[in-house]
Amino acid sequence: MAHVLLCTPAFPASEADVDCAPAMMQLVDALRRRGGVEITVVATQYPFRHGTYQWNGITVHACDGRNMALRKPLALLRGIRFADAIIRQDRTRHVHAFWMGDAALVAHRAALRHGLPHSVTLMGRDARDGRRWWNLLKGRSSPHVIALCERQAMHFERMSGGPADAVIPFGLPIEALHTVRPPFAHDVLFCGSMYAVKRPLLFIEVLRRVAALRPVRAVMVGHGPLAPVRRALAGMPVGAEVQLLGAVTRAQVLELMRCTRVLLHTASYEGQCFAFDEAAAMGMRIVSTAVGSARPDHWWSVADDADGLTAALIEQLDAPVAAPSRILHPLDQSVDAYARLMLGV
Secondary structure (H helix, E strand, O other): OEEEEEEEEEOOOOOOOOOOOHHHHHHHHHHHHHOOEEEEEEEEEEOOOEEEEEEOOEEEEEEOOOOOOOOHHHHHHHHHHHHHHHHHHOOEEEEEEEOOOHHHHHHHHHHHHHOOOEEEEOOOOHHHHOHHHHHHHOOOOOOEEEEOOHHHHHHHHHHHOOOOOEEOOOOEOHHHOOOOOOOOOEEEEEEOOOOHHHOHHHHHHHHHHHHOOOOEEEEEEOOOOOHHHHHHHOOOOOOEEEEEEEOOOHHHHHHHHHOEEEEEEOOOOOOOOHHHHHHHHOOOEEEEOOOOOOOOEOOEEEOOOHHHHHHHHHHHHHOOOOOOOOOOOEHHHHHHHHHHHHHOO
């Protein structure tokens, strides 16, 4: 059985921790269940403890960096020591990192020291803003770089001066399709953090414009600073009914997707934006900016400013209610692509 070492800044603290990087978790677990591979994980920052534990039959070594600058050097050292010990003990075939950051540096050093092939998956803004990390990784033994979508690959090429080696989206299992939906409780959903890159205030401005023309029911979910959002929601037109829920679990997000008509996604940047995959699987219509894997269709409108998003949202709200569930990126295709990369099969 082939052995693969995965390095990542964050990994679930237990099997009950289902909200930590769910797209990555589905891929890792599906790769394990595919058979023929043994996986060991080094997690540099999360969970917030130092030690070794089991997750769905996978051994995880936690370095307890806690995303704190003062703790990162020790976490990096622990990660390097874990990686060296793992590779000496197992017949490792490939070393892979998620995110081009400290975990990729651990993977890079381990691969070079032991003469192993290695790769890194760009997860988000690291494709655009990761020049400092790329300068540490590039050279005669640069990692094989994987982007999650073509737009992210384009950002990486602009940043690095060279193309990504492959584009492999995170996938959803076919079982994610829901053929029966409850009655719509909401018209529009905001799903993402409340930080500036997701542009919640642009969402509210679009909602304000729509509500001036027609009644609209919306719900906003996501962690982050809520005070600016509450201020922006003050004085909304009478036709707007907006629930601000803050941080919720992934299960709650999926349930909201099932009972909401349109996902309005206003971010200025995304990696893949797995929320698109989840919304499509739940049968939602989508209005979004041109980020991540966004692609226009009769059920998906793409626009770049408040005017365009407003017109697109009205169009999608006026469209027939029934929107079939779709799997944008099947999980089995993602697993097969990673198996070819890591195992040559």
